[in-house]
Amino acid sequence: xxxxxxxxxxxxxxxxxxxxxxxxxxxxxxxxxxxxxxxxxxxxxxxxxxxxxxxxxxxxxxxxxxxxxxxxxxxxxxxxxxxxxxxxxxxxxxxxxxxxxxxxxxxxxxxxxxxxxxxxxxxxxxxxxxxxxxxxxxxxxxxxxxxxxxxxxxxxxxxxxxxxxxxxxxxxxxxxxxxxxxxxxxxxxxxxxxxxxxxxxxxxxxxxxxxxxxxxxxxxxxxxxxxxxxxxxxxxxxxxxxxxxxxxxxxxxxxxxxxxxxxxxxxxxxxxxxxxxxxxxxxxxxxxxxxxxxxxxxxxxxxxxxxxxxxxxxx
Numbered sequence: 001x002x003x004x005x006x007x008x009x010x011x012x013x014x015x016x017x018x019x020x021x022x023x024x025x026x027x028x029x030x031x032x033x034x035x036x037x038x039x040x041x042x043x044x045x046x047x048x049x050x051x052x053x054x055x056x057x058x059x060x061x062x063x064x065x066x067x068x069x070x071x072x073x074x075x076x077x078x079x080x081x082x083x084x085x086x087x088x089x090x091x092x093x094x095x096x097x098x099x100x101x102x103x104x105x106x107x108x109x110x111x112x113x114x115x116x117x118x119x120x121x122x123x124x125x126x127x128x129x130x131x132x133x134x135x136x137x138x139x140x141x142x143x144x145x146x147x148x149x150x151x152x153x154x155x156x157x158x159x160x161x162x163x164x165x166x167x168x169x170x171x172x173x174x175x176x177x178x179x180x181x182x183x184x185x186x187x188x189x190x191x192x193x194x195x196x197x198x199x200x201x202x203x204x205x206x207x208x209x210x211x212x213x214x215x216x217x218x219x220x221x222x223x224x225x226x227x228x229x230x231x232x233x234x235x236x237x238x239x240x241x242x243x244x245x246x247x248x249x250x251x252x253x254x255x256x257x258x259x260x261x262x263x264x265x266x267x268x269x270x271x272x273x274x275x276x277x278x279x280x281x282x283x284x285x286x287x288x289x290x291x292x293x294x295x296x297x298x299x300x301x302x303x304x305x306x307x308x309x310x311x312x313x314x315x
Contacts, residue, residue, distance in 0.1 A: 001078040001115055008113025009037035009310035012106045013146070013302045014091040015098030016175070016276055017138035020236035020267040021208035026216075027098075027149045029142035030175065030299035034099075035088040036065055036106045037310060040081040040114065052089040052099075063087075064100060068107025068133060075129060076120040078111070094183030096270030101139035104130040105306045113311045123305075131162035139270065141166075146304040148173075148216045167216045169301050172228050176286070178259075178275040179295040184249055189271035192245045201239035211235040232265045232278060242268050249273040255294065259285070 013029040020026075045066055047059040057063060061070075066083060073080060091099045108129055112121040127144045131137040141149035141164035151164040212235035214220075215228070245268070246253040252273040259266035259277055262285055269276040275294075286296045308314055 001076045001117060001120065003040055003073070003078055003081060003114045004116040005114050005311050007037065007039040007311060008110050008308060008313075009035065010106050010109040010113065010306055011035050011309050012102045012109065012143055012306040014299070015101060015139045015142040015270075016096070016274075017098065017270040018238075018241065018268065019212065019276075019278070020238045020242075021205040021212060021240070022138075022150070023205070023238075023240050024136050024138050025150055025152055026209070026212065027138045027140075027142040027151060028169070028173075028175070029146045029149075029302040029305055030097075030177075031302045032090060032297070032299050034091050034102055034106060035309070036085065036110065038069065038083050038085045038110050038114070041084045043082045045083045045085070047083075047085045047087065049087045049089060051087075052091065053093050054089070056093075057087070057089070064103040064133075065107040065110070068104040068130070069110045070107075071129060071133070072108040072111025072121055072126075073115070075125070076111070076115060076117070078115050092179055092183075092274065094185055095179060096184070096268065096272045096274040097177070097179075098139035098143060098270065100186075101130065101134050101143050102306075104133040105140060105143040109306050109308060113308045113313055118313055127164065128162050137162040137164060142302075142305065144305045146302050148301070150213060167213070168218065168303075169216050170218045170228075172232065173216070173278055173301060174280040175299045175301065176277045176279075176281045177269065177295075177297045177299050178255055178277075178289055179297060180251060180273050181293060181295075182273060184271065184273045186271040188248055189245050192248045193241055194244055197240055204237070204239050208235055208237050229263075229265070229279065233260070233263075236265045236267050236278060238267070245272060255289070 014032040137151035141151040148167040
């Protein structure tokens, strides 16, 4: 395998995970993107970062996108080089919108765009490699596949392997994000989780996750907007992880409570602290949230995942 192309560029979507009851399994991609371009060079790696993380993201081989790019090249036996990379970052860091998963997928897609046999880095292989970076597949799946996804770790023979199915959400799913001005590391959010949960809570979440899967698949197709809204409110209830994380992000859970009290199907996005409503939000509620310090952003569902935008494989 060789590096044969002088330049490649990718666009990778922001994502959410968990979506209420679907802890570590449900995900969704948004039409809100990081964009990265790269070219091999002779010499040391240089990374120019614009937007989110411009002052804090590593500008050398410690950059996560560069690490994923090198992992992709290693996976197919391609030689390494120095790289000149430009990242235009829009996805918040430490916000529960999949920034690290998107970075991993971006780097692996760039590797695909540079090599002589791009089919060696299929979507399935990129999904698997990016999951190794993340440790779990919930944000990776929508970043690769687009739409809504259900992901899990399954066995292929004796090997544990990331798996996912893609769903096409109905029109009632019109996500709106409420983004705070503070970050929360995923490790801190996970540390707040209990080591076990009551059987009744587990049963509660199984039923809600099953209902949410049905709704994200477009069922029941004969229900009106009112009934669908009521089902979506039930489907986004959770007893496994959100309240356990309340002490780590009290403002986020207070916002979830407020939005749900106003009739919005709101959840914590990923590990937080961003809050996500799966339905459109009343203009007055948006304005009130802005006045309280939240950035409010409509995020249409992305039908496709990461795509190469420059180079021979551009779509």
